[in-house]
Structure formats: C-alpha cells, structure tokens
Amino acid sequence: MRGFEIVRPDTMEQAIELLADGDPGVRPFSGGTALMQMMKTGVFVPDRLVCLKGLAKDHSGISVDDAGGLRIGAMATLSTLERDPQVAAHAPVIARTMKALANVRVRNVAAVGGALSHGDPHMDLPPVLAALDAVAELRGPSGSREVPVAELYTGYYETVLKPGELVAGVIIPPAAGAVTVYRKTTSRTADDWPMVGVAASLELAGGQVVRVRVIVSAATSKLQRMTAAEAALTGQAAGQEAFEAAARLAAEECDVIEDAHGSARYKTALVGIEVRRALQQASGGEAAA
Numbered sequence: 001m002r003g004f005e006i007v008r009p010d011t012m013e014q015a016i017e018l019l020a021d022g023d024p025g026v027r028p029f030s031g032g033t034a035l036m037q038m039m040k041t042g043v044f045v046p047d048r049l050v051c052l053k054g055l056a057k058d059h060s061g062i063s064v065d066d067a068g069g070l071r072i073g074a075m076a077t078l079s080t081l082e083r084d085p086q087v088a089a090h091a092p093v094i095a096r097t098m099k100a101l102a103n104v105r106v107r108n109v110a111a112v113g114g115a116l117s118h119g120d121p122h123m124d125l126p127p128v129l130a131a132l133d134a135v136a137e138l139r140g141p142s143g144s145r146e147v148p149v150a151e152l153y154t155g156y157y158e159t160v161l162k163p164g165e166l167v168a169g170v171i172i173p174p175a176a177g178a179v180t181v182y183r184k185t186t187s188r189t190a191d192d193w194p195m196v197g198v199a200a201s202l203e204l205a206g207g208q209v210v211r212v213r214v215i216v217s218a219a220t221s222k223l224q225r226m227t228a229a230e231a232a233l234t235g236q237a238a239g240q241e242a243f244e245a246a247a248r249l250a251a252e253e254c255d256v257i258e259d260a261h262g263s264a265r266y267k268t269a270l271v272g273i274e275v276r277r278a279l280q281q282a283s284g285g286e287a288a289a
C-alpha cells in the first residue's frame with residue numbers, strides 16, 4: 001500500500017476546510033470500517049485521510065429537541081444507537097436493526113455519519129432512517145443544509161454530498177402513532193449483508209392507513225421509496241387484501257439488480273413477500289409466511 005498522511009482536526013469547521021478543495025485523494029473517515037475495506041481492495045488509494053474522531057466530543061450526542069424530534073450526532077457509534085434509552089423510546093426499530101448489523105466490533109467503531117455517507121445500497125441503517133422520515137444535516141464549505149435520508153442517494157455508492165461536505169447529524173421527527181419495522185433477508189448468516197432490506201412505517205387511525213412509508217434497499221442500486229405502493233395504501237382499510245395489493249405494486253415498481261446475493265428475478269419475488277410481511281408486522285398482525 002502506498003504511504004499516506006492522516007490529519008486530525010478538532011472541529012467540524014477545521015475538517016471542512018481540510019476537505020474543501022474536493023481533491024479525490026483526500027477523504028474523511030469516522031470509524032474507518034468501510035473506508036479501510038476500500039483501501040485494502042485498492043478501490044480507494046488515499047493521499048491524505050481526515051480523521052473525524054476529534055469531532056466526537058461535539059458531534060456524538062443524542063437528544064430530544066424542542067419539537068420532540070430525536071437528534072443524533074454523526075459521530076455517535078452504531079453500538080450507542082443499539083443501547084441508548086432515548087433511541088429505544090423514540091425509534092425502537094433502530095435498536096433492533098443494530099443487533100443484526102455486522103458484528104459488535106464493527107458497531108463499536110462505525111459511526112452514523114459513516115453509515116449514512118458510504119452509499120453502499122446494502123447498508124441497513126439508511127432504509128430504516130428513510131422510513132422514519134429522518135433528515136440528514138449536512139455541513140460544507142458553503143454552509144449547512146438538510147436533506148431527507150430518502151433523497152441522500154443518487155446511485156450505487158453515490159450520494160448528494162458535495163466536495164467538502166460532511167454529515168453532521170440526523171434528525172428523526174416525532175413518531176406520532178406510527179409503527180416502523182425493518183426486515184432484512186440475508187443469503188448467509190442473519191447478521192450478514194442483506195440481499196433484500198425492507199423498511200415499512202405505518203400509521204393507522206380507526207383501522208385506516210393515514211401515513212405509510214415503504215423503502216426497499218439492498219436489492220436495488222440505491223435505496224428506493226415505493227411511492228406507488230404507498231399511494232395505493234393510503235386511505236385504505238389496513239388488512240391482508242390492501243397489503244397484498246401494495247406488495248404487488250412494490251415488486252413491480254422496484255428497480256431490482258442482480259448481484260452476488262441473488263438474481264434479479266429471485267429478489268423481485270422476495271421484495272413482494274417482504275413488503276407484505278413488513279406491512280402486516282407494522283399493523284400489529286403476524287407476518288404470515
């Protein structure tokens with residue numbers, strides 16, 4: 001491996017300055033679990049790495065804001081999400097998802113900012129946050145902006161992040177009466193990378209669907225919101241018939257790709273099955289086989 005330099009800024013402003021010229025040989029890292037894999041395989045050859053660990057003192061907090069939303073700093077580790085009582089109370093689906101994400105060694109060092117920025121469509125956290133209507137806080141040379149997590153990805157390993165822009169945190173709005181679930185199907189062990197990931201969030205009033213989010217990842221080149229399925233379900237009576245119809249639409253609208261985890265045909269069938277099961281689970285019913 002070619003030699004490279006590591007710089008260690010203390011503040012987000014310093015980190016942004018170090019990344020501002022958009023040099024492709026200069027990259028930030030949080031836990032380094034994904035970036036090191038890219039370096040080991042030669043996909044990324046750095047000239048300089050900007051270590052974000054010095055930012056943890058200011059950007060790893062988890063708190064409830066005045067509007068009742070949950071704010072999570074980008075440097076919070078995935079293990080912290082797994083154990084934090086506020087996360088468990090506000091969005092229990094996150095804590096449950098963490099338990100089957102990689103392994104404890106990865107979760108102890110990987111950070112929310114890295115998990116959101118990597119852009120690998122197989123990541124488990126982005127679809128969950130998208131179903132919760134979470135918004136990513138981005139900070140860069142030209143200021144701050146907020147981008148819904150559902151709109152963060154433009155393609156395979158591609159995000160809307162501009163050169164020098166960092167994920168500073170994520171805000172999850174109050175859940176109201178919604179129940180959110182995530183179903184991960186793997187072709188190997190339960191904690192392996194997903195072949196299909198489905199996150200569904202359902203809010204019911206008097207048995208009717210008033211808000212629904214259906215997000216598919218892993219089977220696709222970037223996480224995808226199933227807007228036709230959501231539109232068909234909104235206003236309908238929650239139940240087997242409506243969930244099956246929405247699942248059929250999701251399987252139709254989902255842009256499934258073939259990869260080492262399975263063929264496009266197989267994964268398309270799984271998308272339909274898993275969307276139906278996720279909706280049933282979120283509605284409080286059992287996920288029928």
Ligand SMILES: Cc1cc2nc3c(=O)[nH]c(=O)nc-3n(C[C@H](O)[C@H](O)[C@H](O)COP(=O)(O)OP(=O)(O)OC[C@H]3O[C@@H](n4cnc5c(N)ncnc54)[C@H](O)[C@@H]3O)c2cc1C
Nearest residue numbers: 030031032033034035102111113114115117123124167192
């Ligand atoms: C053995 C193994 C198994 C795994 N299995 C799973 C799995 O089952 N499910 C799953 O979801 N994931 C899995 N992962 C991936 C893991 O979730 C990611 O490696 C991790 O979330 C990345 O976080 P990090 O902080 O280590 O990112 P880093 O490696 O530090 O960074 C990743 C990317 O994000 C950029 N970046 C980092 N922080 C920021 C920031 N704040 N702002 C902007 N850009 C930033 C970096 O430049 C880099 O491009 C696995 C990883 C390993 C090594």
